[in-house]
Amino acid sequence: MDRIRISGGNQLRGIIPISGAKNAALPLMIASLLTSDTLTLENVPHLADVEGLVRILGNHGVDIAVNGRRERQEDGYSRTIHFTCRTIADTTAPYELVSKMRASFWVIGPLLAREGRARVSLPGGCAIGTRPVDLFLEGLAALGAIIEIDGGYVNATAPKGGLVGGRYTFPKVSVGATHVLMMAASLANGTTVIENAAREPEVVDLANCLIAMGAKISGAGSKTITIEGVTSLSGARHRVLPDRIETGTYAIAVAMTGGDVTLEGTDGSLLETALDTLRRTGAEITQTETGLRVVRNGNGIQPVDVVTEPFPGFPTDLQAQFMALMTRSSGVSHITETIFENRFMHVQELARLGARISLSGQMARVEGVPRLKGAPVMATDLRASVSLVIAGLAAEGETVVNRVYHLDRGFERLEEKLTRCGAIVERVSE
Ligand code: EPZ
Numbered sequence: 001m002d003r004i005r006i007s008g009g010n011q012l013r014g015i016i017p018i019s020g021a022k023n024a025a026l027p028l029m030i031a032s033l034l035t036s037d038t039l040t041l042e043n044v045p046h047l048a049d050v051e052g053l054v055r056i057l058g059n060h061g062v063d064i065a066v067n068g069r070r071e072r073q074e075d076g077y078s079r080t081i082h083f084t085c086r087t088i089a090d091t092t093a094p095y096e097l098v099s100k101m102r103a104s105f106w107v108i109g110p111l112l113a114r115e116g117r118a119r120v121s122l123p124g125g126c127a128i129g130t131r132p133v134d135l136f137l138e139g140l141a142a143l144g145a146i147i148e149i150d151g152g153y154v155n156a157t158a159p160k161g162g163l164v165g166g167r168y169t170f171p172k173v174s175v176g177a178t179h180v181l182m183m184a185a186s187l188a189n190g191t192t193v194i195e196n197a198a199r200e201p202e203v204v205d206l207a208n209c210l211i212a213m214g215a216k217i218s219g220a221g222s223k224t225i226t227i228e229g230v231t232s233l234s235g236a237r238h239r240v241l242p243d244r245i246e247t248g249t250y251a252i253a254v255a256m257t258g259g260d261v262t263l264e265g266t267d268g269s270l271l272e273t274a275l276d277t278l279r280r281t282g283a284e285i286t287q288t289e290t291g292l293r294v295v296r297n298g299n300g301i302q303p304v305d306v307v308t309e310p311f312p313g314f315p316t317d318l319q320a321q322f323m324a325l326m327t328r329s330s331g332v333s334h335i336t337e338t339i340f341e342n343r344f345m346h347v348q349e350l351a352r353l354g355a356r357i358s359l360s361g362q363m364a365r366v367e368g369v370p371r372l373k374g375a376p377v378m379a380t381d382l383r384a385s386v387s388l389v390i391a392g393l394a395a396e397g398e399t400v401v402n403r404v405y406h407l408d409r410g411f412e413r414l415e416e417k418l419t420r421c422g423a424i425v426e427r428v429s430e
Contacts, residue, residue, distance in 0.1 A: 002404040004415060006392035007424035008374055011259035012312035014421035016250050018266040018291065019412040020078045020240035023317075024202040026103045026208050027179040028240060029053050032062055032083030033110035034183060037235030043078040044240055048408045049101060054081075056097045056104045061089030075224040078240070078412070088115050095121035095152060102176075105133060109180035112145060113187035116158040120227060122149070131340075135170060135177040137394040143181070143188050144170040165190030165229055173198050173310040178225070179206055186215040188229040193233070197225045198313040201270050205241045212236035245317045246411060247292065249386055251275065253418070254294040255301065256328065257393045260374045261421055264291040273314050273342060275324075281325065303331035303368060308339050320346045320387035327355035328394055329368035334345045336363045345382035349377040351401065353391050375401040382410040389414070393423055400428075 020043035029050070032039040044050060051389055054064055065082040091111050098104045098121040101216055111118035122133060133154070137147050140156060144164040148155045165188050168181065178198040183206075185192035199221055207220030213236045214422065216228035247266040254261045255278050268275055268287045275292075277284050282299040285292060303326060308316040316339040326333040337343050344364060347357045352375045356367040374397035379385035385406040392399030401407075404427065415425045 001402070001430060003428045004378070004389065004400070004401045004404050005405070005426050005428050006374070006389065006399045008372075008392055008395040008397065008399060010257065010392075010393070010422050010424060012254050012257050012261050012418070012421040012423060013259045014262050015262050016417045016421060017264045018219070018242045018247050021045070021202060021205070021245070022047055022049055022245035022410050023102070023245070024205040024242045026049055026053055027106060027202065027206045028238065029057060029083060029109060030106050031206065031209060031213070032057065033060060033085050033088065034114055034187060035233040035235055038082050039213065039235050040080060040082045043245065044081045045078050045149045045412045047410060047412055048405065049410065053104060054100050056093065056101070056107070057083065059090055059097065060093070061085050061087055062105060067241070088363050091115050093118070093120040095175050096381040098123050102131065104429060106176055108136065108140070108154065109184040109358040112140065112158055113163055113184045114155050114185060116162060118156045120154050120156070120353060122152050122154060125129070130394040134176045135172065136180050138180045139168045139170070139177055139194075140184060142166040143184055143192060161189065161389050163188035165192040166377060167193045169195035170197065174359070175272050176198050176205065178203050181320070182207060182210065182217065182220070182227060185227040185229060185231060186210050186217070187231075190229055192227045193354040194225040196223055198310060199223065199321070201241060201244060209236060212238055216276050232378050242266040242270065245315065245383070247271060248274045248289070248315070248318045249321050249390070249411070249418070251278055251283070251285065251292065251294045252318070252325050253390045253393060255281055256390050258296045259421070260295045260297070262288060262293045262295070266290050271315070273312055274318050277304055277306055277314060277322070281329065301325060301329045301368070303329040303333035305334045307336040310339070314402050316340060317383050319343060320383045321390055323347070323364060323366060324350060324387040324390040326366040327357070327391060328373060329366070331368055331370075334363055335352070335365050335366060338362065345380045346387045349379055349388055352377050355391070355397050362420055364402055373395055373397060374404065376400045378402040379406060384404045385412070386411060389425070393418070
């Protein structure tokens, strides 16, 4: 199993190209199930999660053609992929596939809308919390679906004549359930209104792609999304938006090590709350013509409190990375996680590097220390793993991050991007 070895202490200086967003690419790929035409996605990141979903979609009958050409000549790796699902080969998404990646549960929306039925395994729990699917099921039921749970599977059936437009108010904001309802309602008969919808940029990206495919959607990015169903969708060509979590992660890394880095091809408006928070810690961040410039020279790291919230609040997917930064602040900060109930697994590992963190329910109290010291560490999810990389970059001596496959799920060529900016990071294969 691969590890990442980091010799800490170097500042980051240079250019980091930002990839297409994993969390936009996954629902966009799933949208290819809604049409018999070809959906072409540009800027798809080369990640383990994308490869996993390619296999899952193949099982449902999606033919996938990769255009191997690198999109950006030198620095970029994201690819253009063509997805064609002439006919749905199988409306069952088996446990072996769904249990590996929660987002694959989302195929339930397009399968039900296009074929009138879907049998999809319940995804089960995962490291960051229980993550139920009740909101998906309630939302689909509001479109007329009949839902039964049997042997660990959700059996969903549309009424004769297909799904019907309905109204659903989310009791709690859910990104995935908003994606699924938008996709299902696009092919329903009549108008659907989704209230308290997720407003994440990835929801807007999916809506824009569905609109390009012929869907009639308005209000994506606000709390109310209205979808007028159409009888069929066509193919389209769509470019995946830049990854705001990758952007925020490298911005935090620069704030941590000090230095001057331009995050190329990204857009600060995708993560304003996170960038404002980082500015308060002492980093200077400016939007340039090519991307975002992040600088920290000389200043110490100021403690800042954060509370994770649905967009446009501070993202849960940057909580672990921000905590790594706060371990080196000049005071005490409080970090409250409100989205997932068990997203503090990085705390014990950061402590191995010398961090002083105490937990009380959903809040972590982080007391900044003057230095961190390298150690072997291990993480149990994607964002927690990268928080350990960030801490390792600023720690004295050597840090070895085990279980690198978590990083490969969501960060395209992480060690290469960091090395180009002066970090000493290498992958060790065994
Ligand atoms: C998406 O997950 C992201 N994943 C997550 O990123 C991200 O952390 C999360 O949104 C929140 O921003 C993808 O986009 C692939 P939710 P999702 O449904 O859609 C509860 C990463 O590291 N809930 O918005 O699964 C749920 O348990 C990943 O890239 C229910 O109670 O998240 C959670 O507490 C991790 N019932 C809250 O809602 C449901 O039916 C928000 O979850 C659905 C969700």
